[in-house]
Amino acid sequence: MKMAEPSEVLVKMVNIRKSFGHAEVLRGVNFEVGYNEIVGLLGDNGAGKSTLIKILTGVHQPDSGEIYWKGQKLVNYSVAKARELGIETVFQERALSEQHSLWRNIFMGREITNRWGFLDIKKQREEAERIIREYMGFTSSALSVDAVVGTMSGGEKQGVAIARALHFQADLIILDEPTTGLSLSETQKVLSFVEEIKKQGKSAIFITHNIYHVYPVADRIVILDRGRVVGEFMKAAIPLEKLVEKLYLVARTGRLNDEGSFSEGTPKGPHGLESLMP
Amino acid sequence: MRNRWLAENRTQMSILFVLFVLLVLFMISSPKTFLSGDIYAAFMSTIPFSMIMALSLTLVVICGEMDLSFPSIMGFCGYVFTQVFHATGSVAIALLVCILVGLVAGYLNGFLIVKFRLPSLVVTIGTQFFWAGLTQVLCQGLGRTLVPTKESPLYYLLVGRVFGKVPVQMFWAVVVAFFLWLILNRHRFGAHIYYTGDNEASARVMGINVDRVKTIVFTQMGGFAAFAGVLASLEVLYFWPTLGQGYLLKTIAAVFLGGTPVEGGVGTIFGTFIGAIIIGILEAGIIAMGLSGFWTQLVYGLIIVISITIHSVLRRKVA
Ligand SMILES: Nc1ncnc2c1ncn2[C@@H]1O[C@H](COP(=O)(O)OP(=O)(O)O)[C@@H](O)[C@H]1O
Numbered sequence A: 001m002k003m004a005e006p007s008e009v010l011v012k013m014v015n016i017r018k019s020f021g022h023a024e025v026l027r028g029v030n031f032e033v034g035y036n037e038i039v040g041l042l043g044d045n046g047a048g049k050s051t052l053i054k055i056l057t058g059v060h061q062p063d064s065g066e067i068y069w070k071g072q073k074l075v076n077y078s079v080a081k082a083r084e085l086g087i088e089t090v091f092q093e094r095a096l097s098e099q100h101s102l103w104r105n106i107f108m109g110r111e112i113t114n115r116w117g118f119l120d121i122k123k124q125r126e127e128a129e130r131i132i133r134e135y136m137g138f139t140s141s142a143l144s145v146d147a148v149v150g151t152m153s154g155g156e157k158q159g160v161a162i163a164r165a166l167h168f169q170a171d172l173i174i175l176d177e178p179t180t181g182l183s184l185s186e187t188q189k190v191l192s193f194v195e196e197i198k199k200q201g202k203s204a205i206f207i208t209h210n211i212y213h214v215y216p217v218a219d220r221i222v223i224l225d226r227g228r229v230v231g232e233f234m235k236a237a238i239p240l241e242k243l244v245e246k247l248y249l250v251a252r253t254g255r256l257n258d259e260g261s262f263s264e265g266t267p268k269g270p271h272g273l274e275s276l277m278p
Numbered sequence B: 001m002r003n004r005w006l007a008e009n010r011t012q013m014s015i016l017f018v019l020f021v022l023l024v025l026f027m028i029s030s031p032k033t034f035l036s037g038d039i040y041a042a043f044m045s046t047i048p049f050s051m052i053m054a055l056s057l058t059l060v061v062i063c064g065e066m067d068l069s070f071p072s073i074m075g076f077c078g079y080v081f082t083q084v085f086h087a088t089g090s091v092a093i094a095l096l097v098c099i100l101v102g103l104v105a106g107y108l109n110g111f112l113i114v115k116f117r118l119p120s121l122v123v124t125i126g127t128q129f130f131w132a133g134l135t136q137v138l139c140q141g142l143g144r145t146l147v148p149t150k151e152s153p154l155y156y157l158l159v160g161r162v163f164g165k166v167p168v169q170m171f172w173a174v175v176v177a178f179f180l181w182l183i184l185n186r187h188r189f190g191a192h193i194y195y196t197g198d199n200e201a202s203a204r205v206m207g208i209n210v211d212r213v214k215t216i217v218f219t220q221m222g223g224f225a226a227f228a229g230v231l232a233s234l235e236v237l238y239f240w241p242t243l244g245q246g247y248l249l250k251t252i253a254a255v256f257l258g259g260t261p262v263e264g265g266v267g268t269i270f271g272t273f274i275g276a277i278i279i280g281i282l283e284a285g286i287i288a289m290g291l292s293g294f295w296t297q298l299v300y301g302l303i304i305v306i307s308i309t310i311h312s313v314l315r316r317k318v319a
């Protein structure tokens, strides 16, 4: 991998390590996202994908390693700080408040208030109304901003989480397994969101364990396996069939020897990358 | 629009209905008592103590937590109030110190729960014994008069009678209800209480400072318990070393009756307000009906179980 000057990329994570108790989940991960780049992050369940992006969004603190945002090293990092910078996340768990209305969920954690912290409920509802039309394409009157999120379908919930992230005009949008459990048409909608992000000149990280979901929209694909980056490909440089072949190789041997990088010392184990395969 | 309003407020409507039915029942069965104003004046003098604590406890329960220590904090703060009053001769200073002590006691609960990730039920069982024990040790089982507080205008401001009839403490309970309603429904902090109770992990990743929310919620509980302790002591012009005892279950019952579920995430101040009134009038109503006091507990039990079942069924219909 070419080590770019920090300012050449939007965000750069260097040698990130993280353990939960005795389990070392991230073992020195280097990861970066360029300006106006869509990065697909692939890996088996438990590979550490969500942990990596939770560090990037300030939810977890890494045990060691650094994060640079537009060349600036981040210190005293937190969720609030990440948002200030312009990082929006659709978490795998969706991070919704299911007993509450759609409009409340859109503004969860950053309510529109006056200077004393009192809510501008009218404005929030109006904005929410606009957001669900604009980003979610919910033109049916069936879904109102007053709908309780817990009563909505999986696709609609995902739509709320994504609309929420898109609305706040972030430079980097992280989608953690946004297509899991969605129907074909809902998946298509998510993919078109990602294309829209690209068109708007923004960047995104698209996490999935389905290569067929991420390949069409990604500029670059990074493969994470048991806490290590084991492969990294520019989409332009590798056709889908070749990539799938590579994934089989990693799954079988735990290493990549040619075009890929980070091939050293990747342990072989019982749970490799088989599940990445179709 | 109407439907939405109904859907959002069906729990509150159902509890209001329960109160209405009870009142009608009491009026029919014992018209002499329940059609005179006196009984309502009596209610308004006693209900506010547990109502204020129940309103405050509603925030704790919505937050997904529980507090069992407020009756002991109430008692200890009553003691502090009495001692400071006798030392300084000032109701104002005594009130201030007492509420401060209540806030500190509440903060301590929050601190232990947040800092050491302890379950609130366990922590507040502990602090409940601690504050009750400390009160006993300090006052040696002896009460103390508060009759001299009548010289202070504050006495009349806190527990006086408007037009010689209406107890002022009821006014304070309404003020507390309005204030907490405002925070819970119109302020960012209230929204954060709901999100914390609904799904703590979600709230956390959405940037809500869950630890701070919980700490503040427990702190205010301590403060309102102290305030209730002062009102209750001033009302009888005496500090009883047993102050606070007997409030625990009635107060918690008022919250659950009001439709706030034990799992948190939802709940209303209005519901608790009505719940506290129901709990407050039940005992008098049962006795006025000619049933012996032995029936009270049984009827409490019935009303609570029935109401909570109704709430639960209504909620599941929505979800
Ligand atoms: N908060 C946590 N506490 C303890 N272990 C965790 C926590 N979060 C994740 N893990 C563990 O870390 C590993 C990686 O998890 P995760 O990052 O969610 O993987 P992925 O998103 O790639 O499926 C798993 O073994 C998981 O059990």
Ligand SMILES: [Mg+2]
Pocket: A049, A050, A051, A092, A176, A177
């Ligand atoms: Mg994950």
